[in-house]
Amino acid sequence: MDFAFDERTERLRAELTDFLTEHVYPAEPVYARQVEEATDPWAAPPVLDELKAEARRRGLWNLFLPDERFGAGLGNLAYAPLAELTGRSPALAPEALNCSAPDTGNMELLAAFGSPEQQQRWLEPLLAGEIRSAFCMTEPEVASSDAANIATRIDRDGDHYVINGRKWFSSGAMSPRCAVFIVMGKTDPTAERHRQQSMVLVPRDTPGVHIRRGLTVFGYTDGPHGGHAEIEFRDVRVPVSNVVGGEGEGFAIAQARLGPGRIHHCMRLVGMAERALELMCRRVTERVAFGRPLAEQGVIGEWIAESRVRIEQARLLVLKTAWLMDTVGNRGAHTEIQAIKIATPATAEWVIDKAIQAHGGAGVSQDFPLAVLWAQARMLRIADGPDEVHRMSLARRELKRHRS
Known part of the structure; x- marks a missing residue:
């Protein structure tokens, strides 16, 4: 490598x-x-x-x-x-x-x-950056950690599909510049479990699209993602030509989409942790408590050293995963993609938490970016598949090697 x-x-x-x-x-x-x-x-x-x-x-x-x-x-x-x-x-x-x-x-x-x-x-x-888009997969009424669970229906009616269902945490949909939704739903509930789903493109202004509310993340609008919406699709009609890839390809396309998305999040999480560590080091060298700079308090030194170790470990695992994706493809890097999705948000969350603690009240205020960084890191233990699903799948793959 x-x-x-x-x-x-x-x-x-x-x-x-x-x-x-x-x-x-x-x-x-x-x-x-x-x-x-x-x-x-x-x-x-x-x-x-x-x-x-x-x-x-x-x-x-x-x-x-x-x-x-x-x-x-x-x-x-x-x-x-x-x-x-x-x-x-x-x-x-x-x-x-x-x-x-x-x-x-x-x-x-x-x-x-x-x-x-x-x-x-x-x-x-x-x-060109002229518009934004939304991804509509997660639903409020089913356990969306299992993507095959989705209940939204996409029914064929001549040359059109008719969409009915509710989505939430539809990232990007609250942006005023969002022009199109990629909606995942079931086109054939009788097909094999991972062939029931399809993805269709739905222009935002299509009749029957009702944006019910914007959802916050720990109280933040998460504007950089274009917000997260709860949306009702009520007899929404789009041309059959709006299907992406083909009927029954939705689950496979979702997995193909999520692989790069997961590693991109993890790449950014390393940077978030680095920023938090940098802010922590600056803060503890500038502040004095009990007659000594905070940097000379034993526990602070432990946080800084442990942060550096954890960041380096996470970065190396992310780089190994990126290298594998480039050399053997996303499927060949599946284990590593799951591993970084488990490890990197937890690493960033830990480092940011210690930086917040070192800042005291300022750490949870709007005067520093730490609260926002922590909220994003914590959210990413759920987004793109919760930790528990990745751990379960990773354990299955590991056990399969030994059973065979």
Whole structure:
């Protein structure tokens, strides 16, 4: 395994670091103020458009897509250190580079499985950052940790599909710029369990689409993801040509979409943990308690040392997974993808928690990014499959090796 970054990746790392230092970090308080003053809590603050323009000018755009027809043509190993850097400012950096979920996963899905017509209508404006999109898979009335559980019906009626069901935590749907939903539902409940589902494209303005409410994450709107909506689909009609990939392909497409999405989250989580550790080290060298700097208190030193060890372990596992995805494909890296999805959010959550503790009351306030970082890390122990499902699947795969 060779994790050395090539010349292009090193150049992009340097350019992205400069962009973060010169534009993104200074924009964080501006972003916070604009969010507080906004009349629409789900709308992107104006400062994001300024950052996007600057990112495009610098060529830091669509870095996540390995397909050179659509993106930068970087492999997972090359993208990993760049995504890590964006994780240092998750509210701003990913979207500024057009590399934020759920749009990244939706663009990958359309690039891999979309028809030429679907790519022209939806993928191209997404790549240009002109619109946003939503992914509608999770449902409130079933245990959505089992994707085969979904109850939303997609019934054929001549040249159209008719969609009925309820979704929630439909990421991206609260953004005023969201123009299209990718909806997963059952087209054939009598088929083999993992062939019952299909995905269809539903324009947001289609009659019968009712956005009931926006859902918060630990009280945050999660604006960088375009928010999360509860949506009712009531006799929603779309052309049969809006199916993605084909009938019965929904489950397989969902798995293909979630693999890169999971590693992208983990890449950013390493950056979130690094930012938290950096803030902790600065804080404890500046504050004095009981006659000594906090940095000289024994427990603080233990937190810092343990944070460094855990971050390095997580980063190496993420890089190994990225390398495997590039060399043997997502299926060959399945075990490692599950392992990082278990380990990395827990690592980031632990480090951020210690940074919050070191900051005292300031750590849970809006004056530092730590509370937002913690909320995102904690959420990612549920999103894209909860820890328990990944542990169960990983254990099954491990046991299978020994039983055979």
